[in-house]
Structures are given as structure tokens and as C-alpha cells.
Amino acid sequence: MKKFFLLSFVAIGMHVSAQKKSTFAVEKPQFIGSTEGIKEYSLKNGLKILLLPDASQSNMIVNIVYNVGSRHEGYGEKGMAHLLEHMLFKSTKKLGDIKKELSSKGGRANGTTWLDRTNYYEIFPSSDENLKWSLQMEADRMINATILQEDLDKEFSVVRNEFEIGENSPDGVLTERLVSTAFLWHNYGNSTIGSKEDIERVKANTLRVFYEKYYQPDNATLIVGGNFNTDKALEYIATYFSTIKRPTRALAKTYTVEPAQDGERYVELKRNGDVQSLQAVYHTVPYAHNDYAAIDALVEILTADPSGYLYKALVESQKASSLYAYQPQVRDASYLLFNVSVPKDKSMAEAKTTFLSELDNIKNKTFTQADVERAKAKILKALENVQNNTVDFTIYLTEIIGAGDYRLGFLYRDAIEKLTLADIERVAKKYFATNNRTYGVFIPSKEEERVKPVEISDNSIAELTKTYKGKTVTEDNATFEASISNVKNNLIEYKLSTGLKYAILKKPIKGKKVVASFKFMVSNAKDLAGKASVGQVVARMLKSGTKTRTNEQIQDELDKMKSDVSFFFTGQMLIARINTYEESIKPTFELIQDLITNSVFPEAELTKIITEEKTQIEAYRNDPQNVAFEEIERRANKYPKDHIFYLPSADERIAGLNAVKRDQLVEFYNTILGANNGHGTIVGNLNNTEVSDLVSKTFGNWISKSEYAKVNPIHFELAKGNDKIVIKDKENAAVVGRINFKMDNKNPDYPAMVMANEMFGGGFLTSRIPMRLREKEGISYGAGSYINIPTDNEVAQMGFYAFFNPTKLAKVEEAMNDEIQKAVSTNGFTPAELQSAIVTWKNSRKTSLGTENYLMNLINNKLNFGTPLEDFDALESKVDQLKVEQINEIIKKYITLDKAMFIYSGDFKN
Structure with a gap:
């Protein structure tokens, strides 16, 4: 299944910098055309512009894509594109501190670098002011980044820390080694994060040359998506971007082509880890090539759970616990990677033999039309889902643009729709040759037909896309204001006679999507005692088969309906999440009714799921971040x-899973589960009467036989501690701190604690802990704080965390303790910090209010706890009235290092 994710020589005497400072008259963007709702414009300076208006959104996104990634890096420049991405969040000549400005605006922002491109995006609540600022900032960042040596010196450690986090993943490192072995000449063989040596040695002036060469309007595509005024957007783009002069330099095309592989290659990786892995890489084609879609569909046919041929041979047979594959969307000849996880109690030799044998046999397999239709349905469902979420789609276009042209995404979809069985058979025979694979040892061989890389020119892409019109798109002009008053006006609550409470929020979602979240509170402490593992496995197995449907049939139905249903069990609550469309809501709920009333829990699926769960536990057993967070939770409760x-240990969880029997699942399913104490929210542009009838029919007769009695958490005093857990051969470490206290969100001190956390480290990167550890000292890639203050009890906590190089232990420990001590000391926080934090916090909440998941949580809290929706606005009013003296007083009341426990985990050699 496709995952919708992730050579430069500078001429002497080139005066790009001087050219960039030159500006000229404002120019209106020229309209080029429209493809399936995407309006395309351009400027004379070469900037490409895509507008994706969506009135159903309450947020907007600005995403700018530069055609520069690790593919464009030359000798000594490995990682420069990624390092530059970090530096462009520092400052510009006109706007100053970018992170500070982003923090004050709230919303969400990020930048990413990959093989062919780099992008930056900001998501804000829709407003002309936010749109104007985002476009002004991106235009300023394009030409006026300061790139100071002092900032670069600090950022080295941050990037190195990010590199080290990646080094902690054996799967990720194995992938890097395989790809670098498969691509001996082309830059796709280089890790995007780069060489640590190059990163640490590059100077600011060298980085600036790279910046001034590639960060130009003629090498960029600007995308604006969501709810915005098109005329205003074009006006702001004209104002800020059209005045940037087109550079006189011409970017040379990268021309390296990877030669045909001349034999199977083998890589062996040995380092600390717990789960065995098998991987294989095959050379394939550029995203623009028609075979790309056929290969993707073949991958789905091979790996899908539960129908895939490889899946059945490896996972269903219990030789492996999981399997996935992906093919990156890239400009030049791509690759296909398979990954297989093998539990440590399974035979690696047996899994390896089966894996290679199955791969060798792909070209000889007899595929069916049903295989093709199943793969097409799943891929097209995923494509439609992402296209109907404008914010996600705007980001998704990043990869497609990097691959050559945004319209290639539609051509890919069209190619999937037109796929035939003959296409699948053709690519199976063409690309799955042993001498096109990187896995094992080199074997000399005569008269082999080698698979040659496929090249595709820019002219070919232009010819391919220039007349493409795409499918007719129906305009959807429905709007929804992201405000509590509007939510109330469009919300209807219901209650079944059995006790289930639910609400329907009439809110249009692009593509006529429907989302729902139900939480079913069940049973009591006595009936649930010792059954945590049973409950978790029951939830996992609710889609494993019913009296009328097999696992495969259930998944096929969901794919055809473009629907997703998932279940989770925790504590005494079964959670159901539903993602569907208006046209499919009835059959989706009918399927859910079958799952909750007729599940049969096949023994073979039970064995498979327990193996998967145990493998997941093993995979994170020696991960420093996971160990630190889990250990402090265990000690605090x-x-x-x-x-x-x-909270059981890893060994206890594995033992619990090993003890689970099918009859326990059946008993839990028949006696514990039910909807009579549940609550849920459905969001979509729906007929309330019809949907209410559906809910009643689906859940109305689902009654738990176990009497419900809410189990309340207990407050435990936390002893001061500062413990270190040594995990060998890990290049990144973690620290997690925690303080327990008593408070609920009705407590008068609650607003002050919310803002204290925002200023500690819960807000953007300008809060104290990330500013100290990341921005000032450059010793942590990620650091911050968090709070958990409940609604219906007083078991509250504040936590602190940081990820760092183990050699920086002493500095991290000192900095973390110092920042906490400063906040609880006499001086505390300042009025300026509070005002800045309030603006950031409120903007962030407004952004969240524009998302369906946040709205469902808000409404579910109302149904479950009786929390009025008005409390959302009331909290903001209380925060607005806060004085910094109140916050400093509250901090001293609840937070002290004498009550703080810290867990450090990593390879601390000294």
C-alpha cells in the first residue's frame, strides 16, 4: 500500500545576492488553468502558484515547495538542504525571529526535506491577517534569511541530535544501508539528513551560497489551501512575491543515472535491538512513468492484510509478525522497499528462506482479476480520502511537485483506475529479477537480462501534462464557522432508553465525508480485574471475522465503501472510531453492528495478533524515549x-498476551462489552433523523451483562528521584520528569496552571524549556512540558521531557532543573511572557476548533461529564483576566523540585 507521507556547483563571480535585493513593480499573477479544483497561476519571475479553496474548512494553509533536496547536494554538501531547512526557522532581515512570530500566531508550522524537494508550511485559522502574514513571511524567508554563523553553531547540535534519534532505529538504519548499496552513483543513495561530518563542518557563508542558488522564485511552487479569499490571496502574492526579481543564473539539471544493477547485493547490520528485520530493495521507475502505478498496485496485492500473497506466506503462517512495502514518489528512477519484522523467538533462517523464495516467485505467480480490483479499491480510497482533506492534500502535493508536476498525482490516479491484470503481470516479470535486488551476496552470472533504469525528461512531463484537464469537480461552497456558538446551533443531542448518549453535529466536510467517535464505558473493577490484555486483544479482533463475514471480506467491504473502522480498549472503555462518507454511512453502521454482535474470534487470527503485539513490545523495549516515559508512569502510579x-512492564505485557485464550475473549465479548453506558459524536452534513435511526439500530440492543461502576484513579504522592537507566549502544537519550498534584479543571487555579505550562514548555518553541535546551544551548532536538488535569477527578500531573545526546547528560540535567527552579523562584514568569503566551495559546485553540477530531472530543466531554460547551470560551475569558503574579503564586503552590521525579534513559558510559 502506498504511504502518503517522506549536484550543485556555484559559478565563481555569481552575484545572486545582489540580484535578490532588486525589486520591481507589482505584477498580478497570470491565470494558467484549473485542474480538478486546483487553480494554477504564475509570475514572470518563475514562481508557480496553486490555489485550493475549500469553504468547508475553517483553517487555511500556506505551503511553499522548493525543488531542492538531497538529490541536488554535491561533494561536501551532504545534509546541507536539511540543515538549511532548520536555519530558515531562525530569522530574516525584515521580520526578525521567525519562531517567535510563528509562536505568537499559534497554529501549526513545519518544514521538511526529502530527496527532490524542501517545503515549509503554516496552518492557521482562516483570516486575511493570517494569510497576509504567512505570504509576507514566506516571501521574506525566500530572499532575506540571515543565516548567521552564531545560529548555525547552535543548530549543529540540534541537527546532530535529530540524526542520533534516527540512529536508534535499526529498521531505519538498515533501510539507509540498503538504499545506499542499491544506488552507488545517484544521490538517492544518500541519507537526506546527511553526513554528520559534513553537517558539523559547513560554514554559514557556504550554506548561504547554497541558499541563494536554490531559494529563488523560479525554483519554487507556492500553494494556498483551505478557507481563504482568492482575490486577497492573489493580491498578497502580487505584493510580496512579484517584486522579487527572477535570477539571471540558470539551474543545471542533475544528470546522474544509476546504471543497471549487475547482481544481487547483500547488507548485514549488527547493533543493539530486539526485533529481527528483513528488507529488500528493487530498482523501479520515476513517479511520472506509467509503470509506477502498476508497481504500487502489485505491492498492495502482495502485502495487504489479510489477502496479500507475501502477507499470507510470512505473517499468516507465523514466520513473521508484520510486513510493509513502499515506493517513494520521486523525480528520477525510484525504488521499492519491503520490510519484514521477525520476532526474536522465530527462526530468522526460515523467514529469510520464505521471504526470498516468495520474492523470486513473484514473476511466476498467477494473479487474478479480483486481486487487481481489491488493490485498486484500496489505493483509490486512500487517494480520495487525502484529496478530500484540503490541508492534508496541500501538504501531499509537496511530493508530487518534487516528482515533476502537481498534475502527475491525477495521472497516477487515472493510471490506477485503468490498470489491468496484464499490467500487473508485466511489471511482475520486468522488475522482480534477482539481479535487480539488494539483499544478499553478490553472485556472478552470465546471460542475465538486467533491468535498466527508466529516464523521463522534463519535456516529456510537460507533454504528458500540458493538455490534461482532469475530472470534473463539483464546487462545494458550504461553510462552517469555527465557534462555540455555531457548534451549539448545529448540534443535536440524543439519548437511547438503554442509556447511550450521542450527538450529531451538522457540519459540512469536503467530499461529503463523515467522521464519528464513540466511547463505551463498561463493567467494574471486580469484573475487569486482571483482564487488561484480554480487553486489548478483543478490540483488535473485532474486525477478524463474524458469523457472516471473513476477515478478508470485512476489509474488502470497508475498502469498497471507502470507510475505516477501528476499535481500542483501555481501562474500562472501548473506543470506536469511524471514517466514512455520506453515501456509505448506512452500510458502514450495518457492518459495525455485525462486528459488535457476531464476532467469532478465529484461533488463527488470535495467534497472529498476539504475535504482532509482542513484536511491537519488543521493538520498543530498548528505545530510550519509550523506556523513560513508561518507567516514570509505572513509578508514579x-x-x-x-x-x-x-501499567505492566514489557515482560508482564508479553506474559499477559501469552496467557490469553480464545474462550476468555468470547466471555469478555459476551459479558463485558455493551453500549448502554456509552457516548459518541457524529460529524457530517447529515440527515439527523436517518442517522439517529442508524445509531439506535446499531447500538440500541447492545447491552453489557456486567454492571457498570466507574473506577476512579487514585492520587499517589511522588517521591523525589533522579534515576538513570542505562541502555547500551543507543546514540540518543531521553529524560522525563513528573510532579503529581491534586486539581481538576473546575478548580479556580486551573487557568493559571494552563498558562504556566504554556510558558514552561507546552507552547511553541519560544517557551522556556525549548528555548533554553534547543535554541540557546543547542543540546536537544525536542524538549518541553505537559499537563494532565482531568474533569471528573483530581489526579493531576505536570511533566517535563527532553531528547539529547548521552554525552550532554550533565548539561541537560542542569538546564532542566535550572529552568524549573527559576519559574518557581521569587521572580517567576514575566508579564511580557504571559501576554505572548496568551496570544499563542488562544490562536492554537482556535486552530484546533477548526478540526473535526477536536470538536468530537469537546462534544464527547459534554455528553460524558456534562461539561458545557460554553466552558471553552469561559476558560479563555478567565485566562484573559490572569495576572502574572497569580500564576507565579500558583506555581509555587503546586510545583517544586522536592516533589519531582526524573528518569533518564540512554547509553551513559560514565
Whole structure:
């Protein structure tokens, strides 16, 4: 299944910098055409512009894509594109501190670098002011980044820390080694994050040359998506971008082509880890090539759960615990990577033999028309889902633009729709040759037909896309204001006679999508004692088969309906999440009714799921971040082992899974589960009466036989501690701190604690902990704070965290303690910090209010706890009235290092 994710020589005497400072008259963007709702414009300076208006959104996104990635890096420049991405969040000559400005605006922002491109995006609540600022900032960042040596000196450690986090993943490192072995000459063989040596040695002036060469309007595509005024957007683009002069330099095309591989290659990686992995890489084609879609469909046929041929041979047969594959969307000849996880108690030799044998046999397999239709349905469902989420689609276009042209995405979809069985058979025979694979040893061989890389020129892409019109798109002009008053006006609540509470929010979602979240509270402490593993497995297996449907049939139906249903069990709550469309809501709920009333829990699926769960536990057993967070949670909550809130160790979880039997699942399913104490929210542009009838029919007769009694958490005093857990051969470490206290969100001190956390480290990168550890000292890639203050009890906590190089342990420990001590000291926070934090916090909440998931959580809290929706606005009013003296007083009342426990995990050699 496709995952919708992730050579430069500077001429002597080139005066790009001087050219960039030159500006000229404002020019209106020229309209080029429209393709399936995407309006394309251009400027004379070469900037390409795509507008994706969506009135159903309450947010907007600005995304700018530069055609520069690790593919464009030359000798000594490995990682420069990624390092530059970091530096462009520092400052510009006109706007100053970019991170500070982004923080004050709230919303969300990020930058990413990949093989062919770099992008930056900002998501804000829709307003002319936010749109104007985003476009002004991106135009200023394009030409006026300061790139100071002092900033670069600090950022080295941050990027190195990010590199080290990646080094902690054996799967990721193995992939890097395989790809670099498969691509001996082309830059796709280089890691995007780069060489640590190059990163640490590059100077600001060298980085600036790279910046001034590639960060130009003629090498960029600007995308604006969501709810915005098109005329205003074009006006702002004209104002800020059209005045940037087109550079006189011409960018040379990269021309390296990877030669045909001349034999199977083998890589062996040895380092600390817990789960065995098998991987294989095949050379394939550019995204623009028609075979790309056929290969993607073949990958789906091979790896899909539960129908895939490889999946059945490896996972269903219990030789492996999981399998995935992907083919990057790139400009030049791509690659296909398979990854297989093998539990440590399974035979690696047996899995390897089966894996290679199955791969060798792909070209000889007899595929069916049903295989093709199933793969097409799943891929097209995923494509439609991403296209109907404008914010995600705007980001998704990044990869397609990097591959050559945004319209290639539609051509890919069209190619999927037109796929035939003959296409699948053709690519299976053409690309799955042993001498096109990187996995094992080199074997000399005569008269081999080698698979040659496929090249495609810019002219060919232009010819391919110039007359493409795409499918007719129906305009959807429905709007929805992201405000509490509007939510109330469009919300209807219901209650079944059995006790289930639910609400329907009439809100248009692009593509006529419908989302829902139900939480079913069940049983009591006695009936649930010691059954945590059973409950988790029951939830995982609710889609494994019913009296009328097999696992495969259930998945096929969901794919055809373009729907997704998932279940999770935790504590005493079963969670159901639903993602569907208006046209499919009825059959989707009918399927759910079958799942919750007729599940049969096949023994073979039970064995498979337990293996998957155990492998997942093993995979994170020695991950420093996971260890630190889990260990502090275990020490902070001293429940007995059979309590529903007890957090077992990795060994205890594995033992619990090993003890699960099918008859326990059946008993849990028949006696514990039910909807009579549940609540849920459905969001979509729906007929309330019809949907209410659906909910009643689906859940109305689903009654738990176990009497419900809410189990409340217990407040435990936390002893001061500063413990270190040594995990060998890990290049990144973690620290997690925690303080327990009593408070609920109705407490008068609650607003002050919310803002204290925002200023500690819960806000953007300008809050104290990330500013100190990342921005000032450059010793942590990620650092911050968090709070958990509940609604219906007083078991509250504040936490602190940082990820860092183990050699920086002493500095991290000192900085973390110092920042906490400063905040709880006499001086505390300042009025300026508070005002800045309030603006950031409120903007962030407004952004969240524009998302369906946040709205469902808000409404579900109302249904479950009786929390009025008006409390959302009331909290902001209380925060607005806060004085910094109140916050400093509250911090001293609840937060002290004498009550703080810290867990450090990593390879601390000294």
C-alpha cells in the first residue's frame, strides 16, 4: 500500500545576492488553468502558484515547495538542504525571529526535506491577517534569511541530535544501508539528513551560497489551501512575491543515472535491538512513468492484510509478525522497499528462506482479476480520502511537485483506475529479477537480462501534462464557522432508553465525508480485574471475522465503501472510531453492528495478533524515549497488578498476551462489552433523523451483562528521584520528569496552571524549556512540558521531557532543573511572557476548533461529564483576566523540585 507521507556547483563571480535585493513593480499573477479544483497561476519571475479553496474548512494553509533536496547536494554538501531547512526557522532581515512570530500566531508550522524537494508550511485559522502574514513571511524567508554563523553553531547540535534519534532505529538504519548499496552513483543513495561530518563542518557563508542558488522564485511552487479569499490571496502574492526579481543564473539539471544493477547485493547490520528485520530493495521507475502505478498496485496485492500473497506466506503462517512495502514518489528512477519484522523467538533462517523464495516467485505467480480490483479499491480510497482533506492534500502535493508536476498525482490516479491484470503481470516479470535486488551476496552470472533504469525528461512531463484537464469537480461552497456558538446551533443531542448518549453535529466536510467517535464505558473493577490484555486483544479482533463475514471480506467491504473502522480498549472503555462518507454511512453502521454482535474470534487470527503485539513490545523495549516515559508512569502510579490502571512492564505485557485464550475473549465479548453506558459524536452534513435511526439500530440492543461502576484513579504522592537507566549502544537519550498534584479543571487555579505550562514548555518553541535546551544551548532536538488535569477527578500531573545526546547528560540535567527552579523562584514568569503566551495559546485553540477530531472530543466531554460547551470560551475569558503574579503564586503552590521525579534513559558510559 502506498504511504502518503517522506549536484550543485556555484559559478565563481555569481552575484545572486545582489540580484535578490532588486525589486520591481507589482505584477498580478497570470491565470494558467484549473485542474480538478486546483487553480494554477504564475509570475514572470518563475514562481508557480496553486490555489485550493475549500469553504468547508475553517483553517487555511500556506505551503511553499522548493525543488531542492538531497538529490541536488554535491561533494561536501551532504545534509546541507536539511540543515538549511532548520536555519530558515531562525530569522530574516525584515521580520526578525521567525519562531517567535510563528509562536505568537499559534497554529501549526513545519518544514521538511526529502530527496527532490524542501517545503515549509503554516496552518492557521482562516483570516486575511493570517494569510497576509504567512505570504509576507514566506516571501521574506525566500530572499532575506540571515543565516548567521552564531545560529548555525547552535543548530549543529540540534541537527546532530535529530540524526542520533534516527540512529536508534535499526529498521531505519538498515533501510539507509540498503538504499545506499542499491544506488552507488545517484544521490538517492544518500541519507537526506546527511553526513554528520559534513553537517558539523559547513560554514554559514557556504550554506548561504547554497541558499541563494536554490531559494529563488523560479525554483519554487507556492500553494494556498483551505478557507481563504482568492482575490486577497492573489493580491498578497502580487505584493510580496512579484517584486522579487527572477535570477539571471540558470539551474543545471542533475544528470546522474544509476546504471543497471549487475547482481544481487547483500547488507548485514549488527547493533543493539530486539526485533529481527528483513528488507529488500528493487530498482523501479520515476513517479511520472506509467509503470509506477502498476508497481504500487502489485505491492498492495502482495502485502495487504489479510489477502496479500507475501502477507499470507510470512505473517499468516507465523514466520513473521508484520510486513510493509513502499515506493517513494520521486523525480528520477525510484525504488521499492519491503520490510519484514521477525520476532526474536522465530527462526530468522526460515523467514529469510520464505521471504526470498516468495520474492523470486513473484514473476511466476498467477494473479487474478479480483486481486487487481481489491488493490485498486484500496489505493483509490486512500487517494480520495487525502484529496478530500484540503490541508492534508496541500501538504501531499509537496511530493508530487518534487516528482515533476502537481498534475502527475491525477495521472497516477487515472493510471490506477485503468490498470489491468496484464499490467500487473508485466511489471511482475520486468522488475522482480534477482539481479535487480539488494539483499544478499553478490553472485556472478552470465546471460542475465538486467533491468535498466527508466529516464523521463522534463519535456516529456510537460507533454504528458500540458493538455490534461482532469475530472470534473463539483464546487462545494458550504461553510462552517469555527465557534462555540455555531457548534451549539448545529448540534443535536440524543439519548437511547438503554442509556447511550450521542450527538450529531451538522457540519459540512469536503467530499461529503463523515467522521464519528464513540466511547463505551463498561463493567467494574471486580469484573475487569486482571483482564487488561484480554480487553486489548478483543478490540483488535473485532474486525477478524463474524458469523457472516471473513476477515478478508470485512476489509474488502470497508475498502469498497471507502470507510475505516477501528476499535481500542483501555481501562474500562472501548473506543470506536469511524471514517466514512455520506453515501456509505448506512452500510458502514450495518457492518459495525455485525462486528459488535457476531464476532467469532478465529484461533488463527488470535495467534497472529498476539504475535504482532509482542513484536511491537519488543521493538520498543530498548528505545530510550519509550523506556523513560513508561518507567516514570509505572513509578508514579502504584496500583496493584490486577487493577485496571496498573501499567505492566514489557515482560508482564508479553506474559499477559501469552496467557490469553480464545474462550476468555468470547466471555469478555459476551459479558463485558455493551453500549448502554456509552457516548459518541457524529460529524457530517447529515440527515439527523436517518442517522439517529442508524445509531439506535446499531447500538440500541447492545447491552453489557456486567454492571457498570466507574473506577476512579487514585492520587499517589511522588517521591523525589533522579534515576538513570542505562541502555547500551543507543546514540540518543531521553529524560522525563513528573510532579503529581491534586486539581481538576473546575478548580479556580486551573487557568493559571494552563498558562504556566504554556510558558514552561507546552507552547511553541519560544517557551522556556525549548528555548533554553534547543535554541540557546543547542543540546536537544525536542524538549518541553505537559499537563494532565482531568474533569471528573483530581489526579493531576505536570511533566517535563527532553531528547539529547548521552554525552550532554550533565548539561541537560542542569538546564532542566535550572529552568524549573527559576519559574518557581521569587521572580517567576514575566508579564511580557504571559501576554505572548496568551496570544499563542488562544490562536492554537482556535486552530484546533477548526478540526473535526477536536470538536468530537469537546462534544464527547459534554455528553460524558456534562461539561458545557460554553466552558471553552469561559476558560479563555478567565485566562484573559490572569495576572502574572497569580500564576507565579500558583506555581509555587503546586510545583517544586522536592516533589519531582526524573528518569533518564540512554547509553551513559560514565
